[in-house]
Amino acid sequence: MVEYEAGAHTTIWRMPEAIETWGAAVALVDDAKRDAQEAQLVGRLQLLAERGRLRSPDMMNPEGDQIYAVKTKEGLRAYGWFTRVQSKRAFVISHVILKKKQKLDPADRIRASNCRDAISGTLQATNGRN
Amino acid sequence: MATMKEWIEASPSRKNLVAQERLIALVAEQIYAAIEDDESSKAALAKALGKSKAFVTQILSGTRNLTLRTVADIATALGRTPQFELPREHAESDWQPLQVASFVQLRSRAGVRFPCPNDGEVAADELRAA
Numbered sequence: 001m002v003e004y005e006a007g008a009h010t011t012i013w014r015m016p017e018a019i020e021t022w023g024a025a026v027a028l029v030d031d032a033k034r035d036a037q038e039a040q041l042v043g044r045l046q047l048l049a050e051r052g053r054l055r056s057p058d059m060m061n062p063e064g065d066q067i068y069a070v071k072t073k074e075g076l077r078a079y080g081w082f083t084r085v086q087s088k089r090a091f092v093i094s095h096v097i098l099k100k101k102q103k104l105d106p107a108d109r110i111r112a113s114n115c116r117d118a119i120s121g122t123l124q125a126t127n128g129r130n
Numbered sequence: 131m132a133t134m135k136e137w138i139e140a141s142p143s144r145k146n147l148v149a150q151e152r153l154i155a156l157v158a159e160q161i162y163a164a165i166e167d168d169e170s171s172k173a174a175l176a177k178a179l180g181k182s183k184a185f186v187t188q189i190l191s192g193t194r195n196l197t198l199r200t201v202a203d204i205a206t207a208l209g210r211t212p213q214f215e216l217p218r219e220h221a222e223s224d225w226q227p228l229q230v231a232s233f234v235q236l237r238s239r240a241g242v243r244f245p246c247p248n249d250g251e252v253a254a255d256e257l258r259a260a
Contacts, residue, residue: 002132003133004132004133004134005133005134005135012134035141035143035144035147036147038137039144039147039148039150039151040147040151040192042134042137042138042144042148042151043147043148043149043150043151043152043154043155044151044152044155045134046134046148046152047152047155047156047159051159054155054159055158055159055162055163055166056155056158056159056162056190056191056192058190058191058192058193059155059158059159059191059192073191073192073193
């Protein structure tokens, strides 16, 4: 898990799969919109790190089982969950998809939940040391 | 790119795009917060503005490019005062690690006493000795 952005309120972390799928999802965005769409995702994650939440469901949506998707207009979705890492508030991104061009996998929430469950023991141990 | 900062700083246009997206998301977030705090609704805001609910939805999703006049109208409709600030970005070089020992020495030379929550004031020399 890699620290992506340390905001005033929350630190954003990326799982290794999030880094891989991020690049793959962005590559599927139309050339003309690619940088703008990635910037939209980055800008929203930056605000999430600063304020700890995004109220607009068009920007961040609960997907069930305490899994959230940070979204862009053209379909980029960064799935993750809130937790504590080293006793600090954290949002961990499990994976990223492009909704419109990659058929939405109905198991996306389960995929993020499984990722969370797989590392929850490690996170608890880390938080216990702090 | 390992971090958000590295991605943003890789090109000047990215920095601009992220600043735009962050501001759009921030305005939507603050409007949402005001609606929630007042236990109001998008429909009530639309009515106060004399606009359609779709207009408010577009504002809150970040898809409509707002003019300053519209932002002022929304703020007024919500009973708020619009405000614009340009806080300076802090360069990392602006921040220096505080060396406690140096700080104590400095205060000691100035003859300053430190307030202590349990025992009243303690002299800087006592702190240094401790």
